[in-house]
Amino acid sequence: xxxxxxxxxxxxxxxxxxxxxxxxxxxxxxxxxxxxxxxxxxxxxxxxxxxxxxxxxxxxxxxxxxxxxxxxxxxxxxxxxxxxxxxxxxxxxxxxxxxxxxxxxxxxxxxxxxxxxxxxxxxxxxxxxxxxxxxxxxxxxxxxxxxxxxxxxxxxxxxxxxxxxxxxxxxxxxxxxxxxxxxxxxxxxxxxxxxxxxxxxxxxxxxxxxxxxxxxxxxxxxxxxxxxxxxxxxxxxxxxxxxxxxxxxxxxxxxxxxxxxxxxxxxxxxxxxxxxxxxxxxxxxxxxxxxxxxxxxxxxxxxxxxxxxxxxxxxxxxxxxxxxxxxx
Amino acid sequence: xxxxxxxxxxxxxxxxxxxxxxxxxxxxxxxxxxxxxxxxxxxxxxxxxxxxxxxxxxxxxxxxxxxxxxxxxxxxxxxxxxxxxxxxxxxxxxxxxxxxxxxxxxxxxxxxxxxxxxxxxxxxxxxxxxxxxxxxxxxxxxxxxxxxxxxxxxxxxxxxxxxxxxxxxxxxxxxxxxxxxxxxxxxxxxxxxxxxxxxxxxxxxxxxxxxxxxxxxxxxxxxxxxxxxxxxxxxxxxxxxxxxxxxxxxxxxxxxxxxxxx
Amino acid sequence: xxxxxxxxxxxxxxxxxxxxxxxxxxxxxxxxxxxxxxxxxxxxxxxxxxxxxxxxxxxxxxxxxxxxxxxxxxxxxxxxxxxxxxxxxxxxxxxxxxxxxxxxxxxxxxxxxxxxxxxxxxxxxxxxxxxxxxxxxxxxxxxxxxxxxxxxxxxxxxxxxxxxxxxxxxxxxxxxxxxxxxxxxxxxxxxxxxxxxxxxxxxxxxxxxxxxxxxxxxxxxxxxxxxxxxxxxxxxxxxxxxxxxxxxxxxxxxxxxxxxxxxxxxxxxxxxxxxxxxxxxxxxxxxxxxxxxxxxxxxxxxxxxxxxxxxxxxxxxxxxxxxxxxxxxxxxxxxxxxxxxxxxxxxxxxxxxxxxxxxxxxxxxxxxxxxxxxxxxxxxxxxxxxxxxxx
Numbered sequence: 010x011x012x013x014x015x016x017x018x019x020x021x022x023x024x025x026x027x028x029x030x031x032x033x034x035x036x037x038x039x040x041x042x043x044x045x046x047x048x049x050x051x052x053x054x055x056x057x058x059x060x061x062x063x064x065x066x067x068x069x070x071x072x073x074x075x076x077x078x079x080x081x082x083x084x085x086x087x088x089x090x091x092x093x094x095x096x097x098x099x100x101x102x103x104x105x106x107x108x109x110x111x112x113x114x115x116x117x118x119x120x121x122x123x124x125x126x127x128x129x130x131x132x133x134x135x136x137x138x139x140x141x142x143x144x145x146x147x148x149x150x151x152x153x154x155x156x157x158x159x160x161x162x163x164x165x166x167x168x169x170x171x172x173x174x175x176x177x178x179x180x181x182x183x184x185x186x187x188x189x190x191x192x193x194x195x196x197x198x199x200x201x202x203x204x205x206x207x208x209x210x211x212x213x214x215x216x217x218x219x220x221x222x223x224x225x226x227x228x229x230x231x232x233x234x235x236x237x238x239x240x241x242x243x244x245x246x247x248x249x250x251x252x253x254x255x256x257x258x259x260x261x262x263x264x265x266x267x268x269x270x271x272x273x274x275x276x277x278x279x280x281x282x283x284x285x286x287x288x289x290x291x292x293x294x295x296x297x298x299x300x301x302x303x304x305x306x307x308x309x310x311x312x313x314x315x316x317x318x319x320x321x322x323x324x325x326x327x328x329x330x331x332x333x334x335x336x337x
Numbered sequence: 338x339x340x341x342x343x344x345x346x347x348x349x350x351x352x353x354x355x356x357x358x359x360x361x362x363x364x365x366x367x368x369x370x371x372x373x374x375x376x377x378x379x380x381x382x383x384x385x386x387x388x389x390x391x392x393x394x395x396x397x398x399x400x401x402x403x404x405x406x407x408x409x410x411x412x413x414x415x416x417x418x419x420x421x422x423x424x425x426x427x428x429x430x431x432x433x434x435x436x437x438x439x440x441x442x443x444x445x446x447x448x449x450x451x452x453x454x455x456x457x458x459x460x461x462x463x464x465x466x467x468x469x470x471x472x473x474x475x476x477x478x479x480x481x482x483x484x485x486x487x488x489x490x491x492x493x494x495x496x497x498x499x500x501x502x503x504x505x506x507x508x509x510x511x512x513x514x515x516x517x518x519x520x521x522x523x524x525x526x527x528x529x530x531x532x533x534x535x536x537x538x539x540x541x542x543x544x545x546x547x548x549x550x551x552x553x554x555x556x557x558x559x560x561x562x563x564x565x566x567x568x569x570x571x572x573x574x575x576x577x578x579x580x581x582x583x584x585x586x587x588x589x590x591x592x593x594x595x596x597x598x599x
Numbered sequence: 600x601x602x603x604x605x606x607x608x609x610x611x612x613x614x615x616x617x618x619x620x621x622x623x624x625x626x627x628x629x630x631x632x633x634x635x636x637x638x639x640x641x642x643x644x645x646x647x648x649x650x651x652x653x654x655x656x657x658x659x660x661x662x663x664x665x666x667x668x669x670x671x672x673x674x675x676x677x678x679x680x681x682x683x684x685x686x687x688x689x690x691x692x693x694x695x696x697x698x699x700x701x702x703x704x705x706x707x708x709x710x711x712x713x714x715x716x717x718x719x720x721x722x723x724x725x726x727x728x729x730x731x732x733x734x735x736x737x738x739x740x741x742x743x744x745x746x747x748x749x750x751x752x753x754x755x756x757x758x759x760x761x762x763x764x765x766x767x768x769x770x771x772x773x774x775x776x777x778x779x780x781x782x783x784x785x786x787x788x789x790x791x792x793x794x795x796x797x798x799x800x801x802x803x804x805x806x807x808x809x810x811x812x813x814x815x816x817x818x819x820x821x822x823x824x825x826x827x828x829x830x831x832x833x834x835x836x837x838x839x840x841x842x843x844x845x846x847x848x849x850x851x852x853x854x855x856x857x858x859x860x861x862x863x864x865x866x867x868x869x870x871x872x873x874x875x876x877x878x879x880x881x882x883x884x885x886x887x888x889x890x891x892x893x894x895x896x897x898x899x900x901x902x903x904x905x906x907x908x909x910x911x912x913x914x915x916x917x918x919x920x921x922x923x924x925x926x927x928x929x930x931x932x933x934x935x936x937x938x939x940x941x942x943x944x945x946x947x948x949x950x951x952x953x954x955x956x957x958x959x960x961x962x963x964x965x966x967x968x969x970x971x972x973x974x975x976x977x978x979x980x981x982x983x984x985x986x987x988x989x990x
Contacts, residue, residue, distance in 0.1 A: 020498070020502075025499075079504075080504070081506075082478075082479075105464075106498075106499055107480070107481045107496060107497060107498045107499060107504070108498075110456065110457075110464045110468075110480045110481060111468065111478070111479065111480045111481070111496070113465075113468075114433075114464075114465040114467075114468035114469045114472070115468050115469075115471070115472050115478070117434075117469075117560070118434075118468070118469045118472030118473065119472060123434075123560035123561070124434070124465065124560055125560070125561055126433075126463050126464055126465055127462055127463065127464065139564070142462070143462070143569070144460060144461050144462060144566075145348075145350040145355055145364065145459075145460055146350055146351055146459060146462075147569070148350055148355045148568075149355055149357065149364060149566055149567065149568055149569070150566070150567055150568075150569045151362075151563050151564075151566050151567075152563075152564045152565040152566075152567070153561050153562060153563050153564055154561070154562050154564055155560060155561055155562075156559070156560050156561075156562070167499070194509065195477040195508065195509040196477050196479070196506060196507070196508050196509070197507040198504065198505075198506055199493070199505040199506060199507055200504075200505050201498075201502055201503070201504060201505070202495060202502070202503040202504070202505050203501070203502055204501065204503065215598075216598065225621075225624040225626070226624045226626060226627060228626075228627070229624070229626050240593075240598070240599070248518070248519070249518075251519060252518050252519030253519075253522070254522075258501055259501060261501065264499055265497055265498075265500075265501065266500070266501050267501060268500070272596070272598060273593065273596075273598050280351060294592075294596060294598075295575075296589060296592075297575060301352055302577075302869065303354070307574060307575040307577070308571060308572065308573055308574060308575070309573070309575075310575035311575060311576065312575055312576050312577075312578055312588075312589070312592065313575035313576065313577045313578065314577070314585055314589075315577055315869075316582065316585070317625075319625065319626050319629075320582055321582055321585065321586070324582045324583065324586045325585075325586045325589060325590075327586075328583075328586040328587060328589075328590050329590060329593075329599060332590050332594065332599055333599060336594075336599070406606075407609075407610075407613070410606065410610055411610070411613070414610060414614070525614065525617060525618050525621075525648055526610070526613070526614035526617065526618075526648075527614070527647070527648040528611060528614065528648060528649030528650060528662045528664070528668075529648075529649045529662065531607060531610045531611055531614060532607070534610070535607060
C-alpha cells in the first residue's frame with residue numbers, strides 16, 4: 010500500500026505545531042483513499058518524539074543520526090531522497106516554514122518531483138493533488154494542479170489548519186538505518202542565535218498596542234507609545250517596523266516573531282498579512298485602525314476603524330486618559 | 338567578487354484594488370504599478386554593499402517582459418553593473434520551476450562567486466526559484482537569510498526561523514543565498530545613479546540564446562498549473578465603527594471599560 | 600510630435616515619487632506647517648540623492664539636468680505633500696550663480712548647495728516695491744566706497760531669507776538710470792555680515808516650510824567682488840532667469856493639484872451619502888472631470904514651456920510667453936482644484952484633513968516669482984507685440 014509522508018518538524022527537542030497540523034490534514038486525505046499515513050522523523054536521540062508521534066499515526070519512520078540533530082537541508086535532503094526513492098510515497102507533506110522553504114524545493118529538484126509550496130489547502134482529485142494557495146498578499150487565492158507524477162511534494166502554511174489530535178493509537182515505530190555516509194561539508198549548522206531580549210516581554214502583556222507600516226516615520230512612534238502607556242500596555246509591531254530598525258525584534262508579532270494572546274490587541278496601521286495575523290489571532294479582543302477599508306486586518310479584528318491613524322490615535326489616547334481620571 | 342542577483346518585476350498590490358481577469362486565472366494588471374519585488378530589493382542592496390566593500394561586479398538577471406526594464410534600470414541606478422533580461426513568448430506561464438530553468442540557462446555560463454535572490458516574491462509567493470536554481474547549478478544555498486559574513490571559501494549566514502530565533506549556518510561558496518527583508522536598508526535611487534545607469538549594459542536574451550527547448554519552459558515545463566483564481570471567502574469581518582473621531586473613540590473606550598480593560 | 604518622457608526622465612520621476620512617498624509623511628508636513636520650519640533634514644536627504652541642484656552644472660556638483668527634470672521633481676514632490684516639498688525652496692535662485700557668477704563664486708557656493716549644506720535666497724521685493732520694482736526703482740541702494748559696496752535699505756517676503764547662507768540682493772546701484780531697472784545690480788550678501796539683519800514673518804497662510812523674512816541693510820559693507828553678474832544688469836539677469844524658474848513653480852502647483860485630485864477621487868468612492876458612494880452622483884463626477892481636465896491642460900502647457908527652454912532657447916520671447924502662461928494657469932487651477940477637493944471632502948476637507956493645508960500652500964504659487972497678474976501682463980504684452988502693438 011502506498012504512503013503519505015508527513016515530515017515531522019522539530020527544533021531543540023520539541024515537535025513544532027505544524028507537524029500536527031499536517032498530520033490532521035494527512036488523516037483527512039487518507040480517509041478518502043487507500044493510502045497509509047506515515048510520519049517521518051529525522052533527528053538524533055528523538056525517541057520521545059517518535060513515541061509522541063506514534064500516538065497520532067500508525068507508522069513512524071525514524072532515522073537517527075547525529076548529523077540530523079539540528080536541521081540541515083543537505084543532510085535532510087539526502088536522507089529523504091533515499092526514503093522517497095525506496096518507498097515511493099504518493100505525497101510528502103512538509104511545513105512551509107523556514108526549514109521547509111530551505112528543504113522542499115531542493116528535494117523536489119533532486120527527485121524531479123512536482124512541488125507546490127505555501128498551500129493553505131490540498132485535496133486529491135482523480136489521484137492528483139489540487140492545492141489552494143494565497144497570492145498577491147492574500148488578496149486572491151488560486152486553485153492549482155500539479156504535473157502528473159508518481160509522487161508529489163506539498164508544503165503547508167503553518168497555522169492555517171487546526172490541529173486535531175486523536176486518542177493515542179500506539180503506532181509502530183520503524184527505525185531506518187541512516188543512509189548518510191559522510192558529514193555534509195557544503196553546509197554546516199553552527200548554532201542557534203537568539204537576538205538579545207529587550208526589557209519588555211510582549212507575550213506577557215494584557216494590552217498590546219501594535220504598530221505597522223502605516224506609521225511611516227520613526228519620529229511618529231511616540232503617538233503609539235502614548236496610547237500604550239495610557240492603556241497600561243506595551244508596544245508591539247509588525248515586521249516592517251523591525252526591518253526598519255524602529256523597534257527591536259523581540260517586539261515583533263507574527264510567524265517570524267512572537268505569538269501573543271493579550272486581552273486587547275490594538276492594531277495601528279497594520280495591513281494584516283497572514284504572517285502577522287497568525288501571531289495575534291487568538292487575542293481576546295482585536296481592534297484595528299487602518300486607512301484602507303480593504304486591509305486584511307479587518308478580517309482578523311472584532312472592531313475596525315477606517316481612518317488615518319494620526320488622527321484617531323491622539324484623540325483615543327486623550328479619551329482613555331480622561332476615562333481613567335474620571336473613574337478614579 | 339562576481340555577484341549575480343535574480344530579481345522579479347511585480348505589481349504592487351498591497352494598497353491596490355485587485356480584480357480577476359477574463360481568463361479567470363490571473364489578475365487585471367493594467368492599472369497596477371509594477372516595481373522590483375520587495376525581497377529582491379534587499380538582495381540587490383546586499384550585493385551592492387558587498388561590491389562596495391570588496392570590489393567586483395554585480396549582474397542583475399530577470400525573466401520578464403520589456404516592462405521589467407524599469408526594475409532593471411532601477412537596479413543599475415542603485416549600483417549594479419549590468420543587467421540581463423530573459424524574454425520570450427515561450428516563457429509565458431512559467432512557474433517557479435520553469436523560471437529557475439530559464440535563469441539556469443544563462444547563469445550556467447556566467448562567472449559568479451555568489452548568487453543572491455529574495456526569499457520569495459510578493460506576487461505568487463512560491464519561495465522556490467532560488468533553491469531550485471541552486472539545485473540546477475549544483476551549489477549550496479540558504480534561504481531566509483538575515484545576515485551574511487563572507488569568509489575564505491565559505492559564508493556564514495544567519496537564517497531566520499520562526500519565533501524570533503535565528504540559525505547560524507556555514508555554507509560553502511560559491512553559494513546561492515535567498516535573503517529575507519530587513520537584512521539591510523535598501524537605498525533610494527539617486528539621480529546620479531540614474532545618470533550612470535545610462536552607460537551600463539542591458540542585454541536581452543531569448544529561448545534560443547539559452548539553448549532551451551520550448552517544452553522545457555512555460556506551462557509545459559512547469560510543475561504547477563493555475564486552474565482557477567478566486568476571491569477568498571470572508572470568514573469574519575470586523576464591525577466598522579463610524580460617526581466621527583470623537584464618537585469612534587468613545588465607542589472604543591466604552592467597549593474597553595465594559596471588558597474591564599480600563 | 601512626442602508627448603512621452605524619455606526613459607531617463609521616467610526613472611527620475613519614479614525615483615522622486617518613491618523618495619517622496621517614503622519620506623514625505625503627512626504627519627511631517629503638519630509639523631513643518633505648525634512650526635514654520637524649513638525642512639532641513641529632508642533637504643539634506645534630497646540633496647544626497649541629487650534632487651537638489653538637478654539643473655546645476657555637473658562641474659560644481661550638480662546633475663546638469665534641464666528644466667523638464669526640475670519640473671518632474673517639483674511635480675512629484677508636491678503631489679505627495681505640498682509642505683514637505685518646500686525643501687525645494689532652499690535652492691530657489693541658486694542657478695543664478697552658475698548663470699552669472701564668477702568661477703570663484705561658483706566654487707564657493709554651488710557645491711555646498713548641491714550637497715545640501717546650505718540654502719540661498721534672492722531678494723528683490725521691498726516693502727514699497729514688488730511687481731513695479733523695475734519701473735520705479737529700488738529703495739535699497741548700493742554705493743561704491745573704494746573697494747566695497749555699501750548697502751542700505753530693506754527687503755521683504757524673502758523666501759528662506761533667514762536660513763540662507765547668502766542672499767543675492769537686488770540693489771539700485773545707479774540712481775539716475777532711466778528706466779530705473781537699468782541701474783539695478785545683484786550683490787551677494789553673506790549671512791552674519793555686519794549691519795545685515797533678518798526677521799522671520801509670521802503668521803502666514805501657508806508655504807510655511809519656506810519661511811519668509813524681512814531683511815534690513817544698515818551700512819552693510821561688501822567687497823566689490825561680490826557683484827553677481829554685470830553691474831547695472833541685475834534686473835535683466837533676474838527677468839531672464841524668471842523665464843525658466845517659474846516653470847518648475849508651475850509644475851509644483853500642478854503636483855499639489857494632482858495630489859488633491861487623487862485624494863478626492865478616492866474619497867468620493869468611499870464616502871457614502873443617500874446610501875451610496877458620492878462618486879455615483881453626477882455632481883461629483885463633473886467636479887472630478889473638471890479637476891482632471893484642468894490639471895492635464897496645465898501640465899501640457901507647463902511641460903511645453905519646459906521643452907521650449909530646453910529645445911528652443913533662441914526663441915526667447917516665445918519661452919517668456921509660454922512660461923508665463925503656464926505659471927499663471929497652473930497657479931490658478933491649483934487654487935481651483937484644491938478648493939474643489941475641499942468641497943468634495945466636505946467638513947472633513949475643511950477641518951481635519953491635509954487638503955486644507957495643501958489648499959493654503961498652493962495659494963503662494965499665484966504670488967511668488969511674479970503674480971498671476973504680472974504673468975498675464977507679460978502674456979498680453981507678447982501677444983500684442985506679435986502684431987506690432989506695444990502695451
